[in-house]
Amino acid sequence: MDSPSRALVADFALAAGAISLGLLFAGGPVGWNLLLATFGAAAFVPTLYLVEQTPVLALLEQSSPVSYGLVFLGSLAIALALVVGWAVVASPAAALLLGMGTGLASYRFAYGVLEPIPDGRLVDDSWREIEPPE
Secondary structure, three states: OOHHHHHHHHHHHHHHHHHHHHHHHOOOOHHHHHHHHHHHHHHHHHHHHHHHHOOOHHHHOOOOHHHHHHHHHHHHHHHHHHHHHHOOOOOHHHHHHHHHHHHHHHHHHHEOOOEOOOOOOOOOOHHHOOOOOO
16 A cells, blocks of 8 residues: 555544544533534644644754744643533543544545645655565
8 A cells, every 4th residue: 555545544544533432422512512623623624734734843843942832832722622621511522532533534535535645744655665686
């Protein structure tokens, strides 16, 4: 299986697992679950776009204050969504997981089925090739 096919299978499997777990464990008012799921998708899709189609990871590969700031802000956003979610939903993580799975499936459908998979997602498979003996 080539790298684009593996990426599609892996990402759709992850999305299906996240959606399944989110639906299984989500409880409470449907409206709040829908709001948290929408937040999860709205946060995850731009993150995937930034990681796969921009050089933003170069910032995180360096030990710089910018990388620490980005990690802190991302963690703070997730923590805030979970804390606020606990006030209205029994399991906010399940609703966020549902949204993130939906976001991943939607993004991979757009950039994997309709459009080519970005190079940032593909893995270099050249090390897997076996040279025939001479």
